[in-house]
Amino acid sequence: MSLKIRWLFFMSNYYCQNCGEKSTTVFIKKTSDFPKNYKRIRDGNVSVCQRCKDCFEENEKSLEEILSSDHKNKLILGGPGTGKTYLFKNIIGGLPENTNVLVITFINNLV
Structure with a gap:
């Protein structure tokens, strides 16, 4: 019982490595997609929150629209x-x- 409670506590305390905000869900992304991340991680992957993931995807969509214009x-x-x-x-x-x-x-x- 104690192990389960501790694990749930851990799961509810993620921090976005891009913006530093507390998040209940994180997504693993390449550091090259988030080069100015809060943790200053330069290689591998970073854990990002839903907001940062959505902003990145919106920027990528806008970039494609501009490039294909x-x-x-x-x-x-x-x-x-x-x-x-x-x-x-x-x-x-x-x-x-x-x-x-x-x-x-x-x-x-x-x-």
Whole structure:
């Protein structure tokens, strides 16, 4: 009986390794999908909460929509840590070689 109670207590005290919030459910994801995780884990996997998992999946869906868009011009706006640089690298990396690209940015991460 004591073992079962202890185990249930353990199961109800997960912490998301991406945001640090307490969660009753976690999902195992690659650290490459969450490079700025709260625990600063760089290799292997991280345990993420439902909210972080849903946000990641929504961002991936939006990324695919942007990458598959046939619009010539794209304006990418977002706050810190929202994946703008990651998105730019994917857009530019998917272009044929010797394609002229104009990127206006306030940071040097894309240079």
